[in-house]
Amino acid sequence: MMVKDIQITPAKTSKIHDVDFNNLQFGRVFTDHMFECDFKDGKWSNPKIVPYAPLTMEPSARVFHYGQAVFEGMKAYRDDNDELFLFRPDENYARINKSAARLAIPEFPEDFFFEGLKQLILLDKDWVKKGWGNSLYIRPFVIATEGAIAASPAEEYKFMIILSPAQAYYSQEVRVLFAEKFSRSADGGVGYAKAAGNYAAQFYPTSLAHERGYQQIIWTDASTHEYLEEAGTMNIFFRVNDKLITAPNNDRILDGVTRKSVIQLAQDAGVDVEVRRVPVAEIKEAARNGSLKEIFGAGTAAVINPIAGFEHAGSTYELPKMEDSYATLFKEKLMNIQYNKAEDPHNWRFKIS
Amino acid sequence: MMVKDIQITPAKTSKIHDVDFNNLQFGRVFTDHMFECDFKDGKWSNPKIVPYAPLTMEPSARVFHYGQAVFEGMKAYRDDNDELFLFRPDENYARINKSAARLAIPEFPEDFFFEGLKQLILLDKDWVKKGWGNSLYIRPFVIATEGAIAASPAEEYKFMIILSPAQAYYSQEVRVLFAEKFSRSADGGVGYAKAAGNYAAQFYPTSLAHERGYQQIIWTDASTHEYLEEAGTMNIFFRVNDKLITAPNNDRILDGVTRKSVIQLAQDAGVDVEVRRVPVAEIKEAARNGSLKEIFGAGTAAVINPIAGFEHAGSTYELPKMEDSYATLFKEKLMNIQYNKAEDPHNWRFKIS
Numbered sequence: 107m108m109v110k111d112i113q114i115t116p117a118k119t120s121k122i123h124d125v126d127f128n129n130l131q132f133g134r135v136f137t138d139h140m141f142e143c144d145f146k147d148g149k150w151s152n153p154k155i156v157p158y159a160p161l162t163m164e165p166s167a168r169v170f171h172y173g174q175a176v177f178e179g180m181k182a183y184r185d186d187n188d189e190l191f192l193f194r195p196d197e198n199y200a201r202i203n204k205s206a207a208r209l210a211i212p213e214f215p216e217d218f219f220f221e222g223l224k225q226l227i228l229l230d231k232d233w234v235k236k237g238w239g240n241s242l243y244i245r246p247f248v249i250a251t252e253g254a255i256a257a258s259p260a261e262e263y264k265f266m267i268i269l270s271p272a273q274a275y276y277s278q279e280v281r282v283l284f285a286e287k288f289s290r291s292a293d294g295g296v297g298y299a300k301a302a303g304n305y306a307a308q309f310y311p312t313s314l315a316h317e318r319g320y321q322q323i324i325w326t327d328a329s330t331h332e333y334l335e336e337a338g339t340m341n342i343f344f345r346v347n348d349k350l351i352t353a354p355n356n357d358r359i360l361d362g363v364t365r366k367s368v369i370q371l372a373q374d375a376g377v378d379v380e381v382r383r384v385p386v387a388e389i390k391e392a393a394r395n396g397s398l399k400e401i402f403g404a405g406t407a408a409v410i411n412p413i414a415g416f417e418h419a420g421s422t423y424e425l426p427k428m429e430d431s432y433a434t435l436f437k438e439k440l441m442n443i444q445y446n447k448a449e450d451p452h453n454w455r456f457k458i459s
Numbered sequence: 460m461m462v463k464d465i466q467i468t469p470a471k472t473s474k475i476h477d478v479d480f481n482n483l484q485f486g487r488v489f490t491d492h493m494f495e496c497d498f499k500d501g502k503w504s505n506p507k508i509v510p511y512a513p514l515t516m517e518p519s520a521r522v523f524h525y526g527q528a529v530f531e532g533m534k535a536y537r538d539d540n541d542e543l544f545l546f547r548p549d550e551n552y553a554r555i556n557k558s559a560a561r562l563a564i565p566e567f568p569e570d571f572f573f574e575g576l577k578q579l580i581l582l583d584k585d586w587v588k589k590g591w592g593n594s595l596y597i598r599p600f601v602i603a604t605e606g607a608i609a610a611s612p613a614e615e616y617k618f619m620i621i622l623s624p625a626q627a628y629y630s631q632e633v634r635v636l637f638a639e640k641f642s643r644s645a646d647g648g649v650g651y652a653k654a655a656g657n658y659a660a661q662f663y664p665t666s667l668a669h670e671r672g673y674q675q676i677i678w679t680d681a682s683t684h685e686y687l688e689e690a691g692t693m694n695i696f697f698r699v700n701d702k703l704i705t706a707p708n709n710d711r712i713l714d715g716v717t718r719k720s721v722i723q724l725a726q727d728a729g730v731d732v733e734v735r736r737v738p739v740a741e742i743k744e745a746a747r748n749g750s751l752k753e754i755f756g757a758g759t760a761a762v763i764n765p766i767a768g769f770e771h772a773g774s775t776y777e778l779p780k781m782e783d784s785y786a787t788l789f790k791e792k793l794m795n796i797q798y799n800k801a802e803d804p805h806n807w808r809f810k811i812s
Contacts, residue, residue, distance in 0.1 A: 133519065133608035140518060160515045165493060165621050166486065170602050173526040173655030174662065210662035245608055249523050250659075255486035255598055255623065257692050259662045268518050270608065285647070292645030292681035294638070296660045302526030303656010306603075307649045309527065309563035309612045328645035329682035339610050 112141075112225050117157035120232075127235055130273045132407065133243065137230040137269040141222040144251075145212055145263040153218050155226055158268065164253030168260040174250035175302035176205035179406045181241040181272070182227050182458065184234045185446035190227065192244075192456040193444050195220070197363045202246055204361075205299035210259035211248055218265075219246070224458050226267055238445065239274020243407070275408045282337065282401075283320045284386055284418040285311070289328035290338060290358070297358035308338045320417065322403070326386060327358065334384040340403030340411060341365035342384075345432050346392045347399065349378045364404040364440070370452060371439050372432070386418060393423040401425060402433040410437040465494075465578050470510035473585075480588055483626045485760065486596065490583040490622040494575040497604075498565055498616040506571050508579055511621065517606030521613040527603035528655035529558035532759045534594040534625070535580050535811065537587045538799035543580065545597075545809040546797050548573070550716045555599055557714075558652035563612035564601055571618075572599070577811050579620055591798065592627020596760070628761045635690065635754075636673045637739055637771040638664070642681035643691060643711070650711035661691045673770065675756070679739060680711065687737040693756030693764060694718035698785050699745045700752065702731045717757040717793070723805060724792050730785070739771060746776040754778060755786040763790035 117138040125135055136158050143153040169175045178198045183191045199220070203213045227234070227242065234242040246267045250260035288311035291297025296304060308323070315323050324342055327333045335353050336342055341362040344351045350372050355361045372379045392398035393416075401413040412433040415424040428434075442448035443455060470491040478488055489511050496506040522528050531551040536544050552573070556566045580587070580595065587595040599620045603613035641664035644650025649657060661676070668676050677695055680686045688706050689695055694715040697704045703725050708714045725732045745751035746769075754766040765786040768777040781787075795801035796808060 136519060160517055162513045163516050164513055165619055166489060169523060170528055171530055171600060171655055172658035173528060174659035175523055175526060177524055208663050209659050210666055247524060257658050266518055287647050289645040289647035292642040292648060294640050294642035294681055301656060302524055303654060305525035305610050306527035306562050310561050313563055328647055
């Protein structure tokens with residue numbers, strides 16, 4: 107599509123000089139503009155970029171009552187030559203529509219998505235800061251706006267993209283609980299979708315974990331709690347000796363872009379990768395006999411997040427401190443591609459221009 | 460609490476004369492006022508009634524991204540002497556806070572809830588129409604309003620009550636699918652809560668059922684799909700010979716107010732009620748041998764909704780047309796209490812004055 111199809115209303119002034127880019131809290135500061143596009147009368151139309159501002163919503167909008175909403179998370183990176191890149195945005199585009207289908211939300215057109223994304227980032231390009239770990243977090247999302255509280259799919263939606271500058275994610279020592287009672291999603295449910303309701307459902311169990319000193323929960327299958335699945339905002343990898351193990355995608359587990367990139371990078375590096383169900387009992391036994399070397403999470407926000415220990419069934423396990431960890435290796439490899447510091451054999455970088 | 464604690468701003472004009480009360484679609488028309496109360500700085504404060512109007516929301520409000528939202532459904536009734544009643548509102552109050560707790564939303568104060576509800580309904584009392592089956596549908600709900608896209612509980616919320624006039628619900632012949640693949644909720648999940656995300660998750664499977672000529676799905680347990688649970692907006696009862704069977708509450712099934720009222724009325728009437736797991740196989744066998752007399756749903760919107768037939772595993776089953784059905788009997792008993800036409804031995808009616 108042609109650029110002229112997106113109507114752009116520039117902000118009169120920029121907020122950028124009020125922002126302390128060295129003290130950013132994740133997801134609290136937004137750039138000067140936002141992209142929006144409405145679904146009405148059976149079609150997406152009127153894509154536009156406008157100054158970032160509050161929305162006007164009917165109190166009866168279905169998103170408030172029935173959670174009909176999906177989202178994506180992506181990042182833009184600035185390299186040393188001031189060129190801007192996205193990382194595998196085609197995956198995010200495909201996934202938001204997969205999520206939308208499961209939530210009975212109409213598919214969003216590919217040209218609107220990519221043109222909206224590019225125009226918006228170019229308009230707010232000064233917000234993408236140079237430097238290892240700095241990025242612009244990109245949040246595309248769709249909400250059901252129709253004002254009617256019948257429990258059925260809406261006939262009106264808003265697709266939006268908002269942008270939030272992000273710093274390198276310096277993670278504290280993360281310890282996790284393996285879930286024994288609470289669940290994230292059911293077989294035949296919406297766990298594989300980035301559906302809004304999947305996240306709020308985790309807040310209470312996670313707050314109980316916090317009270318006990320654990321930062322996250324690794325969810326297990328709801329039926330037996332015997333298999334490790336994902337961490338809600340990250341997929342999870344286990345290193346047993348030099349083998350890397352992660353759970354397969356299914357209708358409960360998000361098909362993470364960082365996850366599939368780590369699998370590819372590990373295979374490229376000649377690491378033995380097993381994508382299969384991961385029994386809790388196997389990981390506990392590996393922790394006891396010393397063959398469990400690492401656990402790490404993989405997701406867009408944290409990239410790769412090493413886990414220092416876990417608790418299950420009242421027993422705690424500490425992981426060894428690895429000098430040459432896979433977590434560090436694959437995080438570096440991934441970020442080198444994202445920041446245009448390495449070859450990109452799989453064509454994951456997407457230059458914005 | 461004293462009435463003066465709720466600040467009331469009356470609407471300058473009423474929309475009531477524009478409304479055709481004989482042609483109401485469910486949940487599309489709202490009254491002149493709404494109740495709202497904000498949670499900020501750790502407390503609920505500033506309860507107020509204002510003219511019904513759109514909300515102003517940050518695009519980053521957590522409800523849009525993470526589905527942190529819960530709601531209730533209740534009704535107000537007008538009797539022949541123009542007195543107004545609610546039905547067991549204490550149950551809805553208890554449940555919205557039970558739902559809120561599971562979604563990490565702060566509990567809403569009891570005095571604000573009841574005083575807000577009463578003042579709002581009294582202000583819009585002309586919208587509660589006399590006549591069998593007419594009612595004012597009441598929708599209390601809570602949404603996470605804080606503008607921050609971190610995946611953690613919000614620190615700011617809005618509690619609202621909106622009102623929508625409703626007519627008697629004349630149900631068409633309802634046929635249902637017993638779920639074989641899709642699921643509504645997991646053990647250890649949020650199925651027992653009126654969490655917004657539980658509803659959108661059902662839209663797509665239900666749309667597939669519609670395409671095949673079924674109006675609703677009766678959900679089965681996610682682990683085995685061998686036990687019948689609830690219908691998403693209704694609890695489900697099975698009459699086998701003269702016995703009434705319904706699934707027990709658990710963390711997947713909503714603790715319905717109409718459900719528990721029907722159980723009580725059935726027991727009062729000397730009917731044998733079994734609250735236990737309901738195997739799909741048992742119900743199919745009962746349909747085959749003729750002992751399955753009725754299936755009906757029970758919920759606030761439809762009160763009691765008889766089901767004419769069902770499909771499971773490619774086989775369809777028609778239910779007999781009963782002259783003296785439990786569905787008709789208990790619907791009448793329930794509505795007689797709701798409309799102040801019968802004794803109220805359990806003190807379910809709540810007079811608004």
